Amino acid sequence: MNIQFRESSEAxxxxxxxxxxxxxxIHPARATRAELYPYLAKRWQHHLExxxxxxxxxxxxxxPYPKAQPNASRRDAYPxxxxxxxxxxxxxxxxLLDPHNVQLGVLNxxxxxxxxxxxxxxxxxxxxxxxxxxxxWTSKDKxxxxxIVVGNEDGLSAAAEIRERAGDKNFVQVxxxxxxxxxxxxxxxxxxxxxxxxxxxxxxxxxxGFGGNPITxxxxxxxxxxxxxxHSQCQQSALASLxxxxxxxxxxxxxxxxxxxGFGWAPSLAWRLDKVWQRLRSEVPHVKRPPSEYIREQxxxxxxxxxxxxxxxxxxxxxxxxxxxxxxxxxxxxxxDYDEPSRVLPAGVSDDxxxxxxxxxxxxxxxxx
Amino acid sequence: MxxxxxxxxxxxxxxxxxxxxxxxxxxxxxxxxxVTTRGMVDLISQSYxxxxxxxxxxxxxxGSGKPGESLADMQRHVLDPFQLSHAICNPxxxxxxxxxxxxxxxFCRALNEWLTKEWLDRDQRxxxxxxxxxxxxxxxxxxxxxxxxDRRFVQVLMLVMADTPLGKRALWPIYEAAERxxxxxxxxxxxxxxxxxxxxxxGSYHIEDYAGQAQAFQTQLTSLIVEGVFAKYPRLKMVxxxxxxxxxxxxxxxxxxxxxxxxxxTPWVDRAPLEIVRSNIRFSxxxxxxxxxxATLIRLFDHMQSDxxxxxxxxxxxxQFDGQExxxxxxxxxxxxxxxxxxxHATYPRxx
Numbered sequence: 001m002n003i004q005f006r007e008s009s010e011a012x013x014x015x016x017x018x019x020x021x022x023x024x025x026i027h028p029a030r031a032t033r034a035e036l037y038p039y040l041a042k043r044w045q046h047h048l049e050x051x052x053x054x055x056x057x058x059x060x061x062x063x064p065y066p067k068a069q070p071n072a073s074r075r076d077a078y079p080x081x082x083x084x085x086x087x088x089x090x091x092x093x094x095x096l097l098d099p100h101n102v103q104l105g106v107l108n109x110x111x112x113x114x115x116x117x118x119x120x121x122x123x124x125x126x127x128x129x130x131x132x133x134x135x136x137w138t139s140k141d142k143x144x145x146x147x148i149v150v151g152n153e154d155g156l157s158a159a160a161e162i163r164e165r166a167g168d169k170n171f172v173q174v175x176x177x178x179x180x181x182x183x184x185x186x187x188x189x190x191x192x193x194x195x196x197x198x199x200x201x202x203x204x205x206x207x208x209g210f211g212g213n214p215i216t217x218x219x220x221x222x223x224x225x226x227x228x229x230x231h232s233q234c235q236q237s238a239l240a241s242l243x244x245x246x247x248x249x250x251x252x253x254x255x256x257x258x259x260x261x262g263f264g265w266a267p268s269l270a271w272r273l274d275k276v277w278q279r280l281r282s283e284v285p286h287v288k289r290p291p292s293e294y295i296r297e298q299x300x301x302x303x304x305x306x307x308x309x310x311x312x313x314x315x316x317x318x319x320x321x322x323x324x325x326x327x328x329x330x331x332x333x334x335x336x337d338y339d340e341p342s343r344v345l346p347a348g349v350s351d352d353x354x355x356x357x358x359x360x361x362x363x364x365x366x367x368x369x
Numbered sequence: 370m371x372x373x374x375x376x377x378x379x380x381x382x383x384x385x386x387x388x389x390x391x392x393x394x395x396x397x398x399x400x401x402x403x404v405t406t407r408g409m410v411d412l413i414s415q416s417y418x419x420x421x422x423x424x425x426x427x428x429x430x431x432g433s434g435k436p437g438e439s440l441a442d443m444q445r446h447v448l449d450p451f452q453l454s455h456a457i458c459n460p461x462x463x464x465x466x467x468x469x470x471x472x473x474x475x476f477c478r479a480l481n482e483w484l485t486k487e488w489l490d491r492d493q494r495x496x497x498x499x500x501x502x503x504x505x506x507x508x509x510x511x512x513x514x515x516x517x518x519d520r521r522f523v524q525v526l527m528l529v530m531a532d533t534p535l536g537k538r539a540l541w542p543i544y545e546a547a548e549r550x551x552x553x554x555x556x557x558x559x560x561x562x563x564x565x566x567x568x569x570x571x572g573s574y575h576i577e578d579y580a581g582q583a584q585a586f587q588t589q590l591t592s593l594i595v596e597g598v599f600a601k602y603p604r605l606k607m608v609x610x611x612x613x614x615x616x617x618x619x620x621x622x623x624x625x626x627x628x629x630x631x632x633x634x635t636p637w638v639d640r641a642p643l644e645i646v647r648s649n650i651r652f653s654x655x656x657x658x659x660x661x662x663x664a665t666l667i668r669l670f671d672h673m674q675s676d677x678x679x680x681x682x683x684x685x686x687x688x689q690f691d692g693q694e695x696x697x698x699x700x701x702x703x704x705x706x707x708x709x710x711x712x713x714h715a716t717y718p719r720x721x
Contacts (some may be wrong), residue, residue, distance in 0.1 A: 068631045182570045216588035219533040233584040237567035266618025272658040280423045280576040307622035
């Protein structure tokens with residue numbers, strides 16, 4: 001995590017050429033609100049000016065839990081030409097892509113059309129974001145790949161957006177957020193999984209989102225840290241729902257990526273699900289195999305924010321239980337809790353595992369040669 | 370399998386209230402009349418459907434009635450064969466689901482009276498947990514103080530999914546009373562169902578609710594720690610009951626990392642979350658949610674970096690293990706002694 005102001009820390013790196021990496025969680029931002037307007041019908045531009053987005057939360061602007069930093073982003077990530085962090089391609093290249101030798105960067109736009117109560121607006125905004133990702137980012141830097149953002153609460157229009165983009169090499173995954181109106185295994189979301197499976201695209205589930213539910217099973221907590229730590233609990237509940245509703249059984253070629261919610265919880269969740277499934281499987285006959293098998297075969301995790309044990313090598317036990325072939329390195333650029341590529345893995349990792357962790361797993365999953 | 374030793378403390382057994390009518394003798398005239406006139410029905414929580422396989426082990430399931438409603442069965446199934454010195458009774462009757470704080474308070478008081486008369490008075494190995502009406506902090510504190518006069522009540526019981534996160538300041542008088550009266554707070558699996566049972570909404574299945582208990586415990590630990598409960602009440606112990614244990618270390622690694630990153634938001638948290646857990650938080654053994662292999666168990670306990678966190682439990686009559694295999698394979702004799710005897714006694718000052 002990085003909240004200090006560190007000017008040009010990357011440029012000062014002693015290594016001239018670094019090993020190539022994939023960064024599977026980069027957040028591109030709009031420099032201005034109007035930057036999206038060329039991709040939106042006049043009706044929606046007007047709507048946004050008059051009514052705003054009307055989300056499943058109370059604030060017109062900004063999040064209900066104030067972030068730790070402006071825009072939850074690094075203070076050294078403001079582009080020199082102005083605009084919020086993450087809004088400039090040239091500065092992203094200078095600060096992230098070039099110095100870290102990022103060979104594949106997966107864009108996960110936030111603050112899109114997701115989590116909005118007006119589902120028509122949601123679909124229009126998502127489609128606009130997808131056009132904008134091509135125009136501003138992926139068409140200008142071939143290292144970058146986009147995620148198809150979909151109106152999450154309306155499965156049918158979301159599936160239509162996926163089919164519209166299927167085969168377009170600018171996109172490497174479908175993007176959902178973890179907190180929705182219902183747990184992600186519910187039927188209303190199945191058209192999304194069906195379309196993604198048909199298109200051969202993994203579905204990424206990024207932390208955050210608004211679905212109107214209290215963000216703990218015991219009501220609304222007080223602090224930003226509770227929301228942040230709680231993303232791993234939301235992700236676990238979402239994944240449990242996907243398994244127990246039979247989504248993996250029904251869509252056996254579907255691949256899911258758990259993004260920015262840690263991975264240390266995964267073995268425990270899988271063990272617990274297996275144990276209760278042995279007892280209660282008669283309630284869910286559509287779940288035909290032990291839950292851990294679906295998870296092992298169909299789920300990947302991005303690494304940031306990596307769990308940080310006092311004895312760092314303890315993490316190797318957890319990675320071994322998950323599988324070195326299932327982790328995808330991510331920085332979360334430009335957010336403040338960014339993980340620095342050179343510092344996340346303790347010593348003692350084999351060359352093969354290191355390569356898989358930083359690059360190989362991502363290239364294979366996202367079909368990048 | 371590790372060998373059980375005699376004289377252990379079972380920190381989580383569940384005596385069942387046979388029916389709401391069983392509480393009538395312990396209600397005053399007004400509430401007795403309310404229950405009968407309005408035709409109130411038995412308060413069975415969705416957390417434990419009576420016939421669900423997890424609610425009772427097949428060989429612990431009685432021919433009729435609810436699993437856990439007979440003292441003779443409990444003696445025959447756990448108290449005698451496990452050679453226990455004590456067992457702590459945690460009633461899971463659905464009183465927390467009631468929305469009226471007055472009704473909830475009347476039911477809690479009746480439940481605690483029922484436990485005293487029908488269980489604690491009838492077997493001297495048994496100890497009790499005080500069930501409290503958390504919707505009214507004032508009434509909850511009054512019930513704690515009333516019951517605490519009886520030293521056989523060794524803890525206060527709350528559900529892990531309540532009306533608000535348990536660290537919220539409004540609840541702190543409960544913790545003040547508990548600390549003052551040498552009562553740990555036991556937080557047990559289960560929901561009042563006043564909020565959806567997951568942080569992402571209502572799932573479809575009982576299995577989902579049950580698996581999701583672990584996530585509820587995780588968010589509560591975050592709440593309790595970052596709100597500053599243990600900075601304010603440093604002697605207070607809390608016991609996570611039926612929480613699972615394999616998630617503890619990875620969860621704390623994450624919480625610790627974020628605490629380091631944003632501790633300016635909660636400056637009153639005066640110690641690292643890992644340290645707070647090691648000094649103030651305990652976990653019951655069952656359900657032991659790790660695979661049955663020794664190598665994994667050894668790594669999990671090593672990750673905890675403490676042999677004081679786990680307290681023995683059978684979770685009677687819930688079906689978490691078969692036969693006498695309450696202890697997972699791979700525990701050393703020293704750790705068995707800590708888990709079964711030393712740790713419970715260090716946690717519950719009233720356990721004598």
